[in-house]
Every structure is written in C-alpha cells, then in structure tokens.
Amino acid sequence: MKHEGTLGVAVIGTGRMGSDHVRRIDEAISGARVAAVMDVDGERAEKTAAGIPGCAAHTDAAAAMDSPGVDAVLIASPGPAHEAALLDALARDLPVLCEKPLTPDAASALRVLDAEVRLGHRRVQVGFMRRYDTEYVQLKALLDGGALGRALMLHCRHRNVATPPGFTEAMMINDSVVHEIDATRWLLGQEITAVSVVKPAPSSAAPDALSDPQLVILETSGGAVADVEIFVNCGFGYQVQCEAVAERGSARLGDAHGLYVNAAGRWGGAVAQDYVDRFRDAYDREVQHWVDATRRGVTEGPSVWDGYAAAAVCEAGVRAQSSGTRTEVDLAARPPLYA
Amino acid sequence: MKHEGTLGVAVIGTGRMGSDHVRRIDEAISGARVAAVMDVDGERAEKTAAGIPGCAAHTDAAAAMDSPGVDAVLIASPGPAHEAALLDALARDLPVLCEKPLTPDAASALRVLDAEVRLGHRRVQVGFMRRYDTEYVQLKALLDGGALGRALMLHCRHRNVATPPGFTEAMMINDSVVHEIDATRWLLGQEITAVSVVKPAPSSAAPDALSDPQLVILETSGGAVADVEIFVNCGFGYQVQCEAVAERGSARLGDAHGLYVNAAGRWGGAVAQDYVDRFRDAYDREVQHWVDATRRGVTEGPSVWDGYAAAAVCEAGVRAQSSGTRTEVDLAARPPLYA
Amino acid sequence: MKHEGTLGVAVIGTGRMGSDHVRRIDEAISGARVAAVMDVDGERAEKTAAGIPGCAAHTDAAAAMDSPGVDAVLIASPGPAHEAALLDALARDLPVLCEKPLTPDAASALRVLDAEVRLGHRRVQVGFMRRYDTEYVQLKALLDGGALGRALMLHCRHRNVATPPGFTEAMMINDSVVHEIDATRWLLGQEITAVSVVKPAPSSAAPDALSDPQLVILETSGGAVADVEIFVNCGFGYQVQCEAVAERGSARLGDAHGLYVNAAGRWGGAVAQDYVDRFRDAYDREVQHWVDATRRGVTEGPSVWDGYAAAAVCEAGVRAQSSGTRTEVDLAARPPLYA
Amino acid sequence: MKHEGTLGVAVIGTGRMGSDHVRRIDEAISGARVAAVMDVDGERAEKTAAGIPGCAAHTDAAAAMDSPGVDAVLIASPGPAHEAALLDALARDLPVLCEKPLTPDAASALRVLDAEVRLGHRRVQVGFMRRYDTEYVQLKALLDGGALGRALMLHCRHRNVATPPGFTEAMMINDSVVHEIDATRWLLGQEITAVSVVKPAPSSAAPDALSDPQLVILETSGGAVADVEIFVNCGFGYQVQCEAVAERGSARLGDAHGLYVNAAGRWGGAVAQDYVDRFRDAYDREVQHWVDATRRGVTEGPSVWDGYAAAAVCEAGVRAQSSGTRTEVDLAARPPLYA
Incomplete structure (x- = not known):
C-alpha cells in the first residue's frame, strides 16, 4: 500500500531514543510527520506531543496506533515492551521501524517472526542503523x-x-x-x-x-x-x-x-x-529510508529475521x-x- | 512572517543545479515542497513538474512566484538571470535562496542590495554552501x-x-x-x-x-x-x-x-x-537551514552583502x-x- | 671485556640475511668490520669475503671464530645450525648476535641457555629486530x-x-x-x-x-x-x-x-x-646497538631466555x-x- | 683520490652543530673517525677531543687540517668563518662537507666557487641535509x-x-x-x-x-x-x-x-x-653519504654552485x-x- 501524502507516524516510547526520533521526524525527515506519541509516562507523552502540530498523546501503544492519521509505527520503547507493540502493529498490518533489539531474547523474536510470516509479507524494519552509515x-x-x-x-x-x-x-x-x-x-x-x-x-x-x-x-x-x-x-x-x-x-x-x-x-x-x-547521519538516513520505502509501499532494510538471528x-x-x-x-x- | 505548514517553494531554473534542488526538496528536506518550477525551456519545466504532486510549471519567473501555494523562491537559473528574479522576489517580499553568484558582477549585485535595503529587512540567502559543510x-x-x-x-x-x-x-x-x-x-x-x-x-x-x-x-x-x-x-x-x-x-x-x-x-x-x-551533505544542510529559518520567519546565512562583496x-x-x-x-x- | 678499537666480527652464514649483515657492517655500522665469514658453501664465503679488506673466508664456524682479529660473532646461518655455532661461541666466551630463531625448538634453546648460564654471564643477543624499530x-x-x-x-x-x-x-x-x-x-x-x-x-x-x-x-x-x-x-x-x-x-x-x-x-x-x-632501519639500529654494547663490554637486548621463551x-x-x-x-x- | 682505510676527519667548529657531528662520526658513521677538532674556544676544542681516541685539538682551522691523519674536513663553524676555512681546505685539495650556509653572502660564495673552479674539480659538499631525508x-x-x-x-x-x-x-x-x-x-x-x-x-x-x-x-x-x-x-x-x-x-x-x-x-x-x-636520520645519511663518496674518491651532493645560488x-x-x-x-x- 503506497502512501502518497505525508506519512503519519506513531512513535511508541518517548525516552532518549524515542524523543530523538520525534525531533528527527519533525525537523529532518522529508515526507513524514509525528501523528501520535505513546509513553507509559503520560506526562512525558503529553510534553513531547505538545511541540508537534496535530500530534496526539497516549499511554497505550495500540491506542496510539489507532490514532487518526497514523500510517506507520516507530517503536522506541524499552526492549521488553517491543513484542507486544510489534504484535499490535502486525495485527493492524502497519509498517514498523523497530529500534534494536527486536525483542530481548530469541524466543520472543521468534514469536514476532511467526506473526509476520503468518501475515505473509514484511512489515517490520529493525533499527540496525550502522547499515546506513x-x-x-x-x-x-x-x-x-x-x-x-x-x-x-x-x-x-x-x-x-x-x-x-x-x-x-x-x-x-x-x-x-x-x-x-x-x-x-x-x-x-x-x-x-x-x-x-x-x-x-x-x-x-x-x-x-x-x-x-x-x-x-x-x-x-x-x-x-x-x-x-x-x-x-x-x-x-x-x-x-x-x-x-x-x-x-x-x-x-x-x-x-x-x-x-x-x-x-x-x-x-x-x-x-x-x-x-558518531551515528547522527546514519540515524537520519535510516529513518528517511524507512519513510521513503513505506511511502512506496515496500518494507526494506534489516528484517525480523535479522533481529531474530x-x-x-x-x-x-x-x-x-x-x-x-x-x-x-x-x-x-x-x-x-x-x- | 512565520510559515507554520509546509513551505511551498518556487524553483527558478531547472538545469543541473535547479533540478537537483527540486529533487532535494522533494526527497530530502523536511517541511518544504516544490509548489512551482520555472524554466525558459517550457518542456524542461513541464518534465520536472510532472514528477511532483501539485507542482505548476512556468516559463516566466514572476508567474512562478505568483503560483498558488508559493511561499518562497529558490533561484537556480543562470547567473545573468538572477538580478531580475531577485528583484521580482523582493518586490513580492518573498524569502529567497539564490544560488551563487548573487549576480554576475558587482554593479548588478549592488542594485539587488539597494532593493533589499529599501525593503528594510533581509529576505535573501546566497548559496555559499561551504558554510554548511x-x-x-x-x-x-x-x-x-x-x-x-x-x-x-x-x-x-x-x-x-x-x-x-x-x-x-x-x-x-x-x-x-x-x-x-x-x-x-x-x-x-x-x-x-x-x-x-x-x-x-x-x-x-x-x-x-x-x-x-x-x-x-x-x-x-x-x-x-x-x-x-x-x-x-x-x-x-x-x-x-x-x-x-x-x-x-x-x-x-x-x-x-x-x-x-x-x-x-x-x-x-x-x-x-x-x-x-564532495558537498552533497552541505547542500542538504544549506537548504534545510533555509527552509527552517524561513518557516520561523527569519532570514539567515550568507547575505546579499556577502554576495556583493x-x-x-x-x-x-x-x-x-x-x-x-x-x-x-x-x-x-x-x-x-x-x- | 671492552673492545676499544674496531670490533672484528665473524659472520656465520652468508645467505640472504648473512650477506645483508656483511654489507651492513661494512657500509653502515660504526666501530665494526667483518673480520671473517663462514658458509658451508665455500665459494659463496670466498665471494662474500672478496669485497671486504682483511676478511677471511671459512667453511667451518669454529674456524671462522678462531680467525685473527675476530672479537665477536654474528650468526645468520639456517636455524638448525645455530645451536652448534652458539655453543662454539660460548665456549670461546665470544659476544654473539644470533639471528632469530635462537634455535629451531625449545629443547635445543634450553641447551644453549644452560651453556650461557654455566658461563655465568650473558654473551648472546637474539635478533628480534622489532625491538629496535x-x-x-x-x-x-x-x-x-x-x-x-x-x-x-x-x-x-x-x-x-x-x-x-x-x-x-x-x-x-x-x-x-x-x-x-x-x-x-x-x-x-x-x-x-x-x-x-x-x-x-x-x-x-x-x-x-x-x-x-x-x-x-x-x-x-x-x-x-x-x-x-x-x-x-x-x-x-x-x-x-x-x-x-x-x-x-x-x-x-x-x-x-x-x-x-x-x-x-x-x-x-x-x-x-x-x-x-619495512625494517631496514631497525636492522641497522639493532646491529649498531650490539656493536656499541659489545665494545663497552656488555651484552644487552633480547636474551637467550627471550629466545627460549x-x-x-x-x-x-x-x-x-x-x-x-x-x-x-x-x-x-x-x-x-x-x- | 680514494681513501681505502678509515677516513680521518677534521671537524672545524665544536658548537652545537659541530659537536653533534663529532658525536655522529664517532658513534654512527661507518668508515670515518674524528682525527682533529678545531674551535676558537680552545677549551671547548680540548673537551670535545678528550672523548675521542687519537683526536687532536686546535684553535686554528688550517692547523687542524694539517693534523696527522686528516683526510677530509667538516666545517661547522659560524657562517662568517666558512670562507677562510673553505679556501684553506681547497688550497690543500681536501674533501669538505660544509654546513649551510656555504658563506653568509653571494659575493663570498662566489669567491669560494672561483677557488674550486680554479682547482678544476669538486671538493665541497654543502650541508643541505633535506636532500637526504x-x-x-x-x-x-x-x-x-x-x-x-x-x-x-x-x-x-x-x-x-x-x-x-x-x-x-x-x-x-x-x-x-x-x-x-x-x-x-x-x-x-x-x-x-x-x-x-x-x-x-x-x-x-x-x-x-x-x-x-x-x-x-x-x-x-x-x-x-x-x-x-x-x-x-x-x-x-x-x-x-x-x-x-x-x-x-x-x-x-x-x-x-x-x-x-x-x-x-x-x-x-x-x-x-x-x-x-625531525632530521636526525637525514643528518646521519648526509654524513655517511659524504664519507662513502669521499672514500670512493668522488664529491657528490649539493655543490658550491648550490651554495652560491x-x-x-x-x-x-x-x-x-x-x-x-x-x-x-x-x-x-x-x-x-x-x-
């Protein structure tokens, strides 16, 4: 599915990495905007959303994904929260950029892999940013x-x-x-x-x-x-x-x-x-590449298999x-x- | 004047440099889109516009600046055409990024300088991209x-x-x-x-x-x-x-x-x-910096004085x-x- | 024992490494001269000696060491010949620079070590030239x-x-x-x-x-x-x-x-x-250092223990x-x- | 004239540069020895000579050149003293290594040049050590x-x-x-x-x-x-x-x-x-090259013409x-x- 207009992204987790990605999408990435943010710390989510026009704040990942204008999901929550968020996103067939690690262990990674395999097509890019250095x-x-x-x-x-x-x-x-x-x-x-x-x-x-x-x-x-x-x-x-x-x-x-x-x-x-x-430019390129591929309707870059392996x-x-x-x-x- | 939404840019000149800037704004710059292009070669203008949603093609610079959705002007035509385009833009109080040289000689540069001085505020950034390397x-x-x-x-x-x-x-x-x-x-x-x-x-x-x-x-x-x-x-x-x-x-x-x-x-x-x-990243930063400053309502970077000097x-x-x-x-x- | 005058060196082995050392002592080292050369290939020994004023040619290592004017020994013969030459030199209490390896295996190295220990003082420097790079x-x-x-x-x-x-x-x-x-x-x-x-x-x-x-x-x-x-x-x-x-x-x-x-x-x-x-200068410094120490009456640098270890x-x-x-x-x- | 044995060098001037050359010839150069030193400060000359076996001390350059065993001259006195020492050496047809400058000005350099031209063959190498770096x-x-x-x-x-x-x-x-x-x-x-x-x-x-x-x-x-x-x-x-x-x-x-x-x-x-x-090795090579050429009976390296120019x-x-x-x-x- 192609996204002809600006890609609305739900950012899950607004800690150091997540808020950096919010800033990146807002300031440095072409063709995307932050449509929603989620954090278990609701205040932090609100604070992050406040600076972004039209950005909703949530404390629940699935709710953030269901927010109006959300076309894709960037997961930057702590590793243990990744599996649930990934399964939520895959259930909605939403394109995902998931910060590394995919999940904290091989067994949970395999469950995500199984879900994507059942879906029948790739939807998840894993955040190994060195591939963009x-x-x-x-x-x-x-x-x-x-x-x-x-x-x-x-x-x-x-x-x-x-x-x-x-x-x-x-x-x-x-x-x-x-x-x-x-x-x-x-x-x-x-x-x-x-x-x-x-x-x-x-x-x-x-x-x-x-x-x-x-x-x-x-x-x-x-x-x-x-x-x-x-x-x-x-x-x-x-x-x-x-x-x-x-x-x-x-x-x-x-x-x-x-x-x-x-x-x-x-x-x-x-x-x-x-x-x-050291890797500022690599992060920029990684996210831009994900946005570009997603808008063209494809999923590229490091896969769930790469995350599992x-x-x-x-x-x-x-x-x-x-x-x-x-x-x-x-x-x-x-x-x-x-x- | 701040530009809260996406900045609509008219690109004047679609030769090597101009078409590269069109591609840059379309693919790599956050917060801007190409709203119009102008080239004396109308076919080239049409061809360039064709790939960009909502982009008008013109053979006259002033007409391109008057196109709907145009908030700012990027001048990348041959040097001898700069003076007229700059004066057109200044007459409309439009923010400008003008590729170097500002104009081909000091006398014409001084005329542009006088126009901006009469306007009473800076509106033109000159494209000395090394300052962004x-x-x-x-x-x-x-x-x-x-x-x-x-x-x-x-x-x-x-x-x-x-x-x-x-x-x-x-x-x-x-x-x-x-x-x-x-x-x-x-x-x-x-x-x-x-x-x-x-x-x-x-x-x-x-x-x-x-x-x-x-x-x-x-x-x-x-x-x-x-x-x-x-x-x-x-x-x-x-x-x-x-x-x-x-x-x-x-x-x-x-x-x-x-x-x-x-x-x-x-x-x-x-x-x-x-x-x-060598300077790909510098060009990207230059244009992003211009777009960001323009959306904040200010003009920064190399000035008309720098171009004249x-x-x-x-x-x-x-x-x-x-x-x-x-x-x-x-x-x-x-x-x-x-x- | 100090050597106040020019140090007379017997070079044992005149293959690639040995003939390079002969040239080095003849042309680049201060305070030493080649007094004798030895090679099992007598013709090669003669040929090498021919270019050096006052240099005797031998096919037997001990004979070379006993040549008039020999104050010290540089062993550059193949590894398997080192043990015998080292024992010959130690028997004469002659200072030695022995190309690496000291000997081809630990057991024979230990025999040389025992001989030097019995002698009661160091006489052998082993040719690990990197220490002089x-x-x-x-x-x-x-x-x-x-x-x-x-x-x-x-x-x-x-x-x-x-x-x-x-x-x-x-x-x-x-x-x-x-x-x-x-x-x-x-x-x-x-x-x-x-x-x-x-x-x-x-x-x-x-x-x-x-x-x-x-x-x-x-x-x-x-x-x-x-x-x-x-x-x-x-x-x-x-x-x-x-x-x-x-x-x-x-x-x-x-x-x-x-x-x-x-x-x-x-x-x-x-x-x-x-x-x-890569190591030309290191070889020069190694041999110069050995000559200098020997003339001062001391043995320094890599020891028989280093060779054994x-x-x-x-x-x-x-x-x-x-x-x-x-x-x-x-x-x-x-x-x-x-x- | 070839010098088959060790080259006896008279070092004229035992200041910083001269004493460094004395040490160099004594410790690092093959085929040469310091046969005499000269300094207007007789005490300094004596002190320098004291450490070198068979080295005479003088306060007059010509006398040093006439010392027994002197085959060649290294001039390292202050620039204004060079001309006289060079003319003395040329008068004796002695090979010279003269520290730069040849002489302090072009007119005096030209007089040295004339003297060497009259002699009919090169005898002087000028100490531009970078040529040996x-x-x-x-x-x-x-x-x-x-x-x-x-x-x-x-x-x-x-x-x-x-x-x-x-x-x-x-x-x-x-x-x-x-x-x-x-x-x-x-x-x-x-x-x-x-x-x-x-x-x-x-x-x-x-x-x-x-x-x-x-x-x-x-x-x-x-x-x-x-x-x-x-x-x-x-x-x-x-x-x-x-x-x-x-x-x-x-x-x-x-x-x-x-x-x-x-x-x-x-x-x-x-x-x-x-x-x-920075140039330690270049100085070593320079002097070694001069000694080697001199022993072969030739004069090479930077010439009096180079010094004059x-x-x-x-x-x-x-x-x-x-x-x-x-x-x-x-x-x-x-x-x-x-x-």
Whole structure:
C-alpha cells in the first residue's frame, strides 16, 4: 500500500531514543510527520506531543496506533515492551521501524517472526542503523563488488567512554556487540554459527562486576572469522572501527577524521564522545529510508529475521561469556519470506 | 512572517543545479515542497513538474512566484538571470535562496542590495554552501572559540578534474575561487582588500587558452593573508582543502577520508570526483537551514552583502589576473542592515 | 671485556640475511668490520669475503671464530645450525648476535641457555629486530611511562605478500608470529602462558596445504590478551601493525606513512613489499646497538631466555594449530641470570 | 683520490652543530673517525677531543687540517668563518662537507666557487641535509620518474616553535627559508629567478621586531611557483611540509606520523619539537653519504654552485622582504664544472 501524502507516524516510547526520533521526524525527515506519541509516562507523552502540530498523546501503544492519521509505527520503547507493540502493529498490518533489539531474547523474536510470516509479507524494519552509515555502506559495496575477493576476517573495535550504573556483562553483548553481530551478518551475507569470548584481566576503570574489555570471536557459515574488541569503559571516546580482510586486500572504516589540528605539541583531532555524535547521519538516513520505502509501499532494510538471528547469536554470546567455551548458535530454519 | 505548514517553494531554473534542488526538496528536506518550477525551456519545466504532486510549471519567473501555494523562491537559473528574479522576489517580499553568484558582477549585485535595503529587512540567502559543510563549520567554531588565537593565514586548495569547453580564466575566479573568497571572509569575519595572482607555466593538461593552475593571494582588512591554489584541470579529482594558521596552532580541513583500503601495493582511498559528491551533505544542510529559518520567519546565512562583496573581490581578482599586479578591492559602504 | 678499537666480527652464514649483515657492517655500522665469514658453501664465503679488506673466508664456524682479529660473532646461518655455532661461541666466551630463531625448538634453546648460564654471564643477543624499530620503541616507552595505564590487549597484524614454495603452517608460527610473540613479551614485560588458533576458511590465494590466514590468540601471565592476524599471502604488501589497548587509551603503530600522493582518483601511498624495506632501519639500529654494547663490554637486548621463551610459545602455538584447542605454554624456570 | 682505510676527519667548529657531528662520526658513521677538532674556544676544542681516541685539538682551522691523519674536513663553524676555512681546505685539495650556509653572502660564495673552479674539480659538499631525508628523496624520485608529469607548484610550510633572542627578519630567509630555496632548486632541477614576500599582520607571539609569519613566493626558471609559509614562532612544534603539485597529481611530505594515540578525547600524535628530532636520520645519511663518496674518491651532493645560488636567492629574498616588491635574482653564469 503506497502512501502518497505525508506519512503519519506513531512513535511508541518517548525516552532518549524515542524523543530523538520525534525531533528527527519533525525537523529532518522529508515526507513524514509525528501523528501520535505513546509513553507509559503520560506526562512525558503529553510534553513531547505538545511541540508537534496535530500530534496526539497516549499511554497505550495500540491506542496510539489507532490514532487518526497514523500510517506507520516507530517503536522506541524499552526492549521488553517491543513484542507486544510489534504484535499490535502486525495485527493492524502497519509498517514498523523497530529500534534494536527486536525483542530481548530469541524466543520472543521468534514469536514476532511467526506473526509476520503468518501475515505473509514484511512489515517490520529493525533499527540496525550502522547499515546506513556512509562508511559501512561503502565497505559493503566494496566487498560485494568483489575487487578484493572473498572476505576472510573482520577486526572490529567497539569502545564506549564509560558504562552507566547497572551495566552488566550480558549487556556488553546484548546492547553493544549486537551491532557487530548484525554488521558481520550483513557485510558478509552469512549467518554466525559460533561465539567464543576471551576475557583479559579487567581494566581498573571498569566497575567491580564488569570484566571489561573482552574479545568476542564470531565464526560464520561461510568460514569467516570476526574478532570484536568490546571495551565499554575505554575512557577516551566512542569509537567504532571495522577492518575487513579479504583475499586481495583489506579495508578499514572508522578512522577518526574531521579537522586535523596542530596545537600544543600534538597533531590530530577529536574523538566522538557518544553514538549520537558518531551515528547522527546514519540515524537520519535510516529513518528517511524507512519513510521513503513505506511511502512506496515496500518494507526494506534489516528484517525480523535479522533481529531474530542477532538475538540468537547474543544468547550464544552470553552463554560463551559465562562458560568460557566456544558456543554454537542454535538457529531456527529461515522462512522463505526472508530468503 | 512565520510559515507554520509546509513551505511551498518556487524553483527558478531547472538545469543541473535547479533540478537537483527540486529533487532535494522533494526527497530530502523536511517541511518544504516544490509548489512551482520555472524554466525558459517550457518542456524542461513541464518534465520536472510532472514528477511532483501539485507542482505548476512556468516559463516566466514572476508567474512562478505568483503560483498558488508559493511561499518562497529558490533561484537556480543562470547567473545573468538572477538580478531580475531577485528583484521580482523582493518586490513580492518573498524569502529567497539564490544560488551563487548573487549576480554576475558587482554593479548588478549592488542594485539587488539597494532593493533589499529599501525593503528594510533581509529576505535573501546566497548559496555559499561551504558554510554548511561539517568541517568548515568546525573550523569556523574553532577559530571563533579562540583556542588557537587570531588567524594569520589560510592555505587553500581548489582542484577540479577538468574544465568543460569554453571555460575561461575569468571563470577560474568567478566560478571557483569565489568559494574561497566567501570562505575567507566568513571564517575570518573580515573583508578582502586586495588580490594578487601568480601564474606558473600552465599544465599541458590545460586547454590552450587557460593558464592553469594559478596562485591567488587575498589580503584582508584584518591583515590576514590567504593563498589559493586554483587548479581546474588537476586530473585526479575534486579536492577542496583549507588550512588556517593561527597564533597558537593550525587546523586543516579537506583531508581525504572514508574507507582506508590496502590493495595492489597501495594504501589509501578514493578522491571525490565532483562537487556534488564532495558537498552533497552541505547542500542538504544549506537548504534545510533555509527552509527552517524561513518557516520561523527569519532570514539567515550568507547575505546579499556577502554576495556583493564576493562579486567585488572577483572583479579585482579578474583584473589582477590580466594585469599581473596586486589589485585593491573597491567596496561600497556596508549598509547597517548587514552590520 | 671492552673492545676499544674496531670490533672484528665473524659472520656465520652468508645467505640472504648473512650477506645483508656483511654489507651492513661494512657500509653502515660504526666501530665494526667483518673480520671473517663462514658458509658451508665455500665459494659463496670466498665471494662474500672478496669485497671486504682483511676478511677471511671459512667453511667451518669454529674456524671462522678462531680467525685473527675476530672479537665477536654474528650468526645468520639456517636455524638448525645455530645451536652448534652458539655453543662454539660460548665456549670461546665470544659476544654473539644470533639471528632469530635462537634455535629451531625449545629443547635445543634450553641447551644453549644452560651453556650461557654455566658461563655465568650473558654473551648472546637474539635478533628480534622489532625491538629496535622506532615506532615499537615509542610504543614501549609510552606503555612503560604509564600515561595510558596498564595494557589490556594487543591487536596485531602481520601480513606478507606471498609465501615461497614449501612454506608450511608451522612456519606461520615459527617464522612469522614469533615476532609478535617476542614483541608481546617485551612490550608487556610478561610471559605468554597459552595460545589458541582460529582458522577461517583459507584464501584462494594461499597454496593448497596452507590454511592462510589465521587468528592466533596469546594470553599472558599478567592477564593481557594479544590477537594476531597472520596472513602470509595477503597479496598487497608487507604490513606489520600493532595496537595496544590500555586502561586510559590506545596506541597504534604501523600505519603506512611516507609520501601522500593524489593521482588517478586515489589518495594514499605505497605499502612496503618486504621486511627488508619495512625494517631496514631497525636492522641497522639493532646491529649498531650490539656493536656499541659489545665494545663497552656488555651484552644487552633480547636474551637467550627471550629466545627460549619464544621457542616454547611457538611449540605451543604449533600444537594449538593442529589440535584446534587452547594450549598452555610449558616454560622452564627462569634462571637468575635473566632476572 | 680514494681513501681505502678509515677516513680521518677534521671537524672545524665544536658548537652545537659541530659537536653533534663529532658525536655522529664517532658513534654512527661507518668508515670515518674524528682525527682533529678545531674551535676558537680552545677549551671547548680540548673537551670535545678528550672523548675521542687519537683526536687532536686546535684553535686554528688550517692547523687542524694539517693534523696527522686528516683526510677530509667538516666545517661547522659560524657562517662568517666558512670562507677562510673553505679556501684553506681547497688550497690543500681536501674533501669538505660544509654546513649551510656555504658563506653568509653571494659575493663570498662566489669567491669560494672561483677557488674550486680554479682547482678544476669538486671538493665541497654543502650541508643541505633535506636532500637526504627519506621523504624528500622519495618526492624527488617521484617527480623525476615522471609519473605525475611536470611539477607546477610547491606548497611549503616551515614552522619553528619559537625564535631565540636576536633573531631577525633576514634570518627568517637566510637560516630558515634557505632550506626551501635549496629544496625547490633540487626537486625541480631549476634555478630560482624571482622572490616576493607577503607579510600578514604578525602573530602576537612573535617578538616586537619580527613580522612573523611571512609568505615567500619563489619563481623558477622553468616557470614553476613555490609558496613558502615561514613561521618561526608557531608555538606547537617544528614542522616541515612540502606538497608538489604536478600535471597529473600531487604528492605531499611531512605529514606527522609515528604512534597514533587515542587518549583523553583526542586521536593523533606528537609533533617534533626541533630540527634535530625531525632530521636526525637525514643528518646521519648526509654524513655517511659524504664519507662513502669521499672514500670512493668522488664529491657528490649539493655543490658550491648550490651554495652560491642559495645565497643569491636569499639576498633577493631579504631585499624583497624590505621593499615589499617582487625581486629578481641576480645569478652569475654557471661554470661548466657544475653542469
């Protein structure tokens, strides 16, 4: 179903991510408007809606989806609330952009998958925004173009300045490495079949309970190997790098760029301090791409299958973290809808 | 006057630049739509309008501005047609984004300036898109912040792959160096007071009549000096670089970045091949910024004064090119409207 | 024992490495001269000696060491010949620079170690030339200085253009990764306690029998983890990189540098094509340092213990390659001589 | 005349540069030794000689040259003393390495030139050490190779942290830009025919009398143009860069390299703080090359003509500095000896 006019979007969840998406749709995206917002905190929902002409505020996701003028749904509520919202949206056959994770675990992701399969067509794009980052797109094109031959290894770095209180080892996989998991699957066009985790003696900058950094090793169905440094208390900045090593060359993304300054005996520049700074343009492109595809009547980008597979790999990763042994990924059969 | 709804834009001129802006407003800009297009080639205007819902096609600029739903004007016709279109728009008190050059010479630019001064408020933003390039914005902020002290020199490189037939030496100044002229004025917040041109023996890759490359030296009212390499047949790519040298450090923009590839005995990456590739995001930000400001009821960005001053410096530059001597810039008094 | 005059060196082995050292001592090193050369191929020895004033040619290592004017020995014969030559030199209490590997296996290395321990003082420097590379020296100083805190991980890349005929998987460890093994021990001041090897599906550019590339993971006594990409048929160049990740920052060496060229649509530069090109200066500094220390009457640099420990880690590495399982390193007790 | 044994060098002048050369010959150079030193400060000469076996101390340059075992002369005394020492050495037909400047002015340089021409063969190498810097050598080879076509422009940066007391504007040309003058002549194989100087408003970090920085423009006999930023109080480091712009590409040297560090929100590295740090290896190679050539019985490298031409260009440069006008270089005819 094409949407010829401006796309009315219901934004579910108005926390940090959700309110950023509301602002984005309002200010930066062509062809869409925020028609409704929902938050369990009704006051927050009202406050967010107040700035947007014609935007309704709700405390119930389904009610927000049923609001007048709603053509599509952007889910940015906390992960545990995703399944219900996704099933509500699929029941209404509404196009969805669902922030990652699809759902917090593989079993619930599979239930969403089953619902979409029953619907018979894709309606959900999952919010793996790196697929819209300029350099990732260039790397994907370079690998797909074949000039460097088959990709053999990926070397990935994922560094955060510091963790908020309550950040757990499992979250290092589920919240952070999940991006490398999706990027690896997408860049190589392969499934991840096994995960190992090696833990160095932790940094003294890490909270007590956190073995930080870690080296996560992913093996893929095509025999490639990706190693991921996850370091969530690196102190100096937010830094994402990836080098693909292929048969006839290698290609690296994520080198710091921007202004090159000479001052006080040093040359160099500033490291981004958070993901908003680093991936701002990728988020803009992601949402614009979703709006454009939705208006053309199609669903593209990362699928429910991608969300489910990432969840399954994360589960194996968390088990590998605890057990210290190589852990195989248990993946359901891929339905033809996602072929 | 605020524009609460979607801004209806009349695009004057549907050549390469104009049709790119039509596509941009249609696909990438939030809060605006193309309400009318105008081209002296009526067929081209019709063709462009055909793809846009509710877009009228005209062969007369004033008629396009009077089209229903037109709130603002984007002028992208050839330079010689700018003056008339600008005066038409100002007569209607319509907000304008005018592609550079404002007009082809200082005298006509001054007539537009007089018209806007008579109107009593700014209505025109001139299309110096570099002011919206991420790195230029960072450089401006760094210099304004004062951490490096006062800027003393700028070293600028402006390289094009090759010139189209009919490209003249004067166009090296008027079409190319004009960007460095505006960037120098803007980065330093100073006027350019004199221009010198030094011509090396030309490249054998340059057409017969063209002394290419050239070194253009700009002196400013604050005593700074900018040197500009203009090389419009450099062969290898489109490359714009600028290093500001200040009292306590220097800062450079325009280093190639993006993917870093090892292959075939070389490390490195791809150089952009044209300005569309290099400044795509800057154009998007420029137009979005104009739309946003216009909807808020204000006019910001490069002014008619900036367009006039650039034209006056270009005239001095072209005289310096012919005479081989340092040529002072003859600048009118700056009206208080542009203080 | 100090050597006040020019140091007379017997060079054992005049193959590629040995003849390069002969040339080096003759042309680039201050305070030394080649007093004798030895090669089992007498003709080759004669030929090498011919160009050097006062240089004797031998086919027997001990005879070369006994040649008039010989004050010190540089061993550059094939690995299996090292043990005998080392024992000959130690029997004469002659200072030695022994090309890596010290000996081909841990057992023979231990015999050399025992001989030096019996001698009661160090006489042997092992040829791990990376310790003399400018950037490695800077990295060591940065880590030792403590500004970045304790080192947690090393990410290493070791890439060769292509393998010669007969190159085996074990040689990937023994000839190539041995450098990262020594560098890890030296940079961190820790022993390596375990090795794991992960093998991606091999590159189609690798010879049939060679699973190339591989990811080798080293664990250290201090809890650090080093991952090493060894790729001996990478095709594009000889490239050695190392990033140390520490508690408050990271530092990387081995980025390509030298001329930065814009041409044919690309920016970048040339990758070194072999270790001679990449480590020429390091070899010069290594030999100069050995000559200087020897003339001052001391033995410094990588020790027999370092050579033995590297051999022991290599043995574990080769076992890990075959078994596919994490393999602990079996290390003898470190004699006080090497404290 | 070949020197088969170790070359005995008399070092004239044991100030900063001279004592550094004494140390270099003693510790780092193959095939040479310091046979005598001379300084007008006899105590300083004695002190320097004391550490070197068999080294005589003198207060008279000619006496030092006549010392036993002296085969060649390295002149590192203050510039005004060069002419006499050069004439003394030429009178003895001794090979010379003379630190830059050859002599302080063109007239005295011409007298030395005449003396060498009368001698009938080259005996003097002038100490323009940049010709031995790895990157300069690569740039020269790249330009000579022709892959980029003819060189059209050079963009040069020459930055010092700060000036010592008494540093004058003329010294900005004579002591600093003289290196770019020689490099331009050498890289292009052309003479410099005219000099212009443009002075921005000076940095507040510059001493009162010094208009710092300046932009010096050199024109060459082949029609190339070199612009040189000379900034001797830049504050942040010692930085020398040069970009050659040719018909089919450009090549830049002097980008900072070495360790790439992430820390405290910044990426980057350290800028060299003085010329000793930046050009240490170039000095080593320069002296080694001179010793090697001298032992082979030849004189190579920068010639007396190069020293004279640099002096003549400097004189034009200093005149251009004062007059503010483009100043042509007045050059004698080049004797066939330097063809």
